[in-house]
Amino acid sequence: MKLRKFKSKKEEEKAETLIEKIDCGELWIFKGASGSEDFAGFIDKLYYEKNDKYGTFCSCIFNDCLRIIVAFNEDMPFDLADEVTQLIVKARNTYNSFTHIWYKPENFNLENLLFNNLPWQAIGHKTYELKYTKNNQYAEYAIPSNIEILKYESNYLDQAVIMLDKALAHTFLNPDDRIYEKNKNLIQKRMLTEDCFIMLMDRKLVGMYILKDAEIDIMAIDVAYQNKGLGKLLLSHARNYVFNIKQKEPYLYCIATNINALQFYLKEKMTITGFSGYACLDKLL
Numbered sequence: 001m002k003l004r005k006f007k008s009k010k011e012e013e014k015a016e017t018l019i020e021k022i023d024c025g026e027l028w029i030f031k032g033a034s035g036s037e038d039f040a041g042f043i044d045k046l047y048y049e050k051n052d053k054y055g056t057f058c059s060c061i062f063n064d065c066l067r068i069i070v071a072f073n074e075d076m077p078f079d080l081a082d083e084v085t086q087l088i089v090k091a092r093n094t095y096n097s098f099t100h101i102w103y104k105p106e107n108f109n110l111e112n113l114l115f116n117n118l119p120w121q122a123i124g125h126k127t128y129e130l131k132y133t134k135n136n137q138y139a140e141y142a143i144p145s146n147i148e149i150l151k152y153e154s155n156y157l158d159q160a161v162i163m164l165d166k167a168l169a170h171t172f173l174n175p176d177d178r179i180y181e182k183n184k185n186l187i188q189k190r191m192l193t194e195d196c197f198i199m200l201m202d203r204k205l206v207g208m209y210i211l212k213d214a215e216i217d218i219m220a221i222d223v224a225y226q227n228k229g230l231g232k233l234l235l236s237h238a239r240n241y242v243f244n245i246k247q248k249e250p251y252l253y254c255i256a257t258n259i260n261a262l263q264f265y266l267k268e269k270m271t272i273t274g275f276s277g278y279a280c281l282d283k284l285l
Helices: 009-020 024-030 078-094 108-116 154-167 184-193 230-246 259-267
Strands: 039-050 053-062 065-072 099-103 123-131 147-151 196-201 204-212 215-221 251-255 271-281
Touching (some): 009 024, 009 039, 009 053, 024 053, 024 065, 024 271, 039 078, 065 078, 078 099, 099 108, 108 271, 154 184, 154 204, 154 215, 204 230, 215 230, 230 259, 251 259
Parallel strands (some): 065 099
Antiparallel strands (some): 039 053, 053 065, 123 251, 123 271, 147 196, 196 204, 204 215
């Protein structure tokens, strides 16, 4: 095998530097997801180095799903393709579940393997990680008197799932899927147990966000109220909440093809801190 166990702290640091460029969440998992009850251990955690090329392959169980992280500093050496395939097959045979694969993009050989040469068909996309950092100054916006941003209340559930399905339809494989409405009990649980805030205009629900620790995990403005300046009000509220209450730096993920959203986040002075490729595989039958 060309991929092997780590031999030194220096090798681990080189691998961590690669994964940090994917995003901070994958780096946290690669380090063992400290403090998380969702992390159930590694299957493989391996390193590759030859001359000036190096990389890593990591498979683990997180949140009841198989998670794989692959990164190389340059294009994956072609002669590693069979070995990486075998490691993915091994991981899926070890833990049969929906499989998330995060990888360092701009890597033709690896992408060709993941999307064209695995025994199963993968689908995926590329994603930017953006962050607010404590050492920068950000604009503060006055909230109009007819707008409120307050903790989620359960009587807004039906309005919320309809709004989310319309506002986030562009992120679904099938825009007509109504994913949130079909899973309204699960989303209701998240809204009640996690930090969830709704935006009301004249008591009508027009926006909301859900935090997952410091991550702005879900954020949406009703499609009928977009491009009216509400997004920056909601985003700044989430930013300040994470800064002031959680004492952490807020971050979020934006699909690379969503150019308008990316430009909006950059205009609001968020910084791109990661760029990841993502592929997923259905559970084995």
